[in-house]
Amino acid sequence: MAEKKPLRIGLVGYGFMGRTHSNAFRKAPNFFDFEHKPVLAAVCARNRNRARKFANQWGWESVETDWRKLVERDDIDVIDIASPNDTHHDIAIAAAEAGKAILCEKPLSRTGKEGEAMVRAVEKAGVPNMVWYNYRRVPAVSLAKDMIDEGRVGKVYHYRSNFLQDWTISEDLPQGGEGLWRLDAAVAGSGVTGDLLAHCIDTAIWLNGPIVEVSAMTETFVKKRKHTLTGKMQKVNIDDACAFLAKFRNGSLAIFESTRYARGHKALYTFEINGADGSLAWDLHDLHRLEYFDYDKADSKTRGWRSIHVSDNGGEHPYMDKWWVPGLNIGYEHTFVNQFADFVQSLESRKKRPDNRRPDFRDALETQYICETVLDSAKTGRWKKVPKFKG
Numbered sequence: 417m418a419e420k421k422p423l424r425i426g427l428v429g430y431g432f433m434g435r436t437h438s439n440a441f442r443k444a445p446n447f448f449d450f451e452h453k454p455v456l457a458a459v460c461a462r463n464r465n466r467a468r469k470f471a472n473q474w475g476w477e478s479v480e481t482d483w484r485k486l487v488e489r490d491d492i493d494v495i496d497i498a499s500p501n502d503t504h505h506d507i508a509i510a511a512a513e514a515g516k517a518i519l520c521e522k523p524l525s526r527t528g529k530e531g532e533a534m535v536r537a538v539e540k541a542g543v544p545n546m547v548w549y550n551y552r553r554v555p556a557v558s559l560a561k562d563m564i565d566e567g568r569v570g571k572v573y574h575y576r577s578n579f580l581q582d583w584t585i586s587e588d589l590p591q592g593g594e595g596l597w598r599l600d601a602a603v604a605g606s607g608v609t610g611d612l613l614a615h616c617i618d619t620a621i622w623l624n625g626p627i628v629e630v631s632a633m634t635e636t637f638v639k640k641r642k643h644t645l646t647g648k649m650q651k652v653n654i655d656d657a658c659a660f661l662a663k664f665r666n667g668s669l670a671i672f673e674s675t676r677y678a679r680g681h682k683a684l685y686t687f688e689i690n691g692a693d694g695s696l697a698w699d700l701h702d703l704h705r706l707e708y709f710d711y712d713k714a715d716s717k718t719r720g721w722r723s724i725h726v727s728d729n730g731g732e733h734p735y736m737d738k739w740w741v742p743g744l745n746i747g748y749e750h751t752f753v754n755q756f757a758d759f760v761q762s763l764e765s766r767k768k769r770p771d772n773r774r775p776d777f778r779d780a781l782e783t784q785y786i787c788e789t790v791l792d793s794a795k796t797g798r799w800k801k802v803p804k805f806k807g
């Protein structure tokens with residue numbers, strides 16, 4: 417058997433996302449058939465001892481403490497950015513200039529301007545690039561995409577989506593620093609809009625096409641929090657909650673809501689799409705199910721919602737032929753495995769499927785523009801048009 421080509425990965429960041437990605441790099445070659453052999457070559461973080469501990473736990477071969485060194489290494493093919501949002505721009509641009517393939521955690525950047533520079537850099541360098549909007553790779557969500565593309569919901573009228581959490585209700589929770597940088601606007605770029613609604617938007621534009629106009633409101637419920645790094649009470653600049661109306665280019669209307677103050681909800685991501693011929697609904701807490709209403713004119717007696725358990729492995733349910741046997745579902749971690757597998761296969765010589773490499777930086781910039789337009793609309797109290805990238 418031909419020797420597999422190594423695909424040597426350098427990871428930046430070892431937090432929550434560093435773990436999900438490391439797990440994907442390890443598991444994917446067990447379940448998917450690659451020409452490449454992913455190699456966990458180096459993990460990079462500022463604290464050497466903790467990086468070493470992480471490396472030992474997850475099987476990374478070496479440790480770096482400066483991402484610039486990692487990017488310069490000749491024995492690295494792919495740079496994976498899993499560090500906080502304020503680092504994405506500089507690392508991605510340096511990695512593109514060094515000719516590396518790039519995987520980047522969502523959101524792409526803090527602002528549209530940062531994102532534009534990142535898109536220009538990867539496209540100028542011609543390097544493969546992808547953003548970890550992992551929920552596209554939930555088999556039930558991929559199935560929804562297939563069904564919409566097959567015309568099963570028909571002309572779309574409505575789209576609605578929520579992402580609800582409750583972990584920032586306590587006024588005593590500080591902002592900033594490791595683990596809490598999502599509450600610090602200087603690092604994160606925004607609050608729930610960039611962190612949670614970005615997922616809803618990415619899925620929505622994938623399923624239902626471009627969003628052209630939005631009208632939004634945001635609120636910051638806790639105005640001041642102690643900053644972990646300075647120890648001082650500081651103004652909170654993120655949006656704690658955001659709701660917005662949107663119009664899609666195809667004429668359908670949408671409503672989106674996200675908050676970290678919905679007591680009782682930990683990560684309730686849902687969407688529903690209503691068309692003339694059918695509807696689809698999905699819920700992250702029951703992620704292996706896709707609810708489907710088929711408006712069958714011929715059979716009004718038995719018409720109704722059905723709950724599809726997305727676990728068949730005969731090729732009808734996306735990704736499931738790679739996992740267990742029908743009836744046995746997969747979960748959150750597998751979305752990252754599926755996405756990384758798509759990325760590797762998009763690089764393979766025998767099956768060049770660049771579509772597998774999406775959302776790429778350009779797709780993620782579209783989401784970034786929508787997030788930015790939402791925040792602008794909330795600030796000005798007006799409907800705003802989503803800009804297009806002139807790159």
Ligand code: SOE
Pocket residue numbers: 581611612615683
């Ligand atoms: C925030 O709590 C968070 O971890 C997001 O950053 C992730 O993108 C989302 O998938 C789950 O929630």
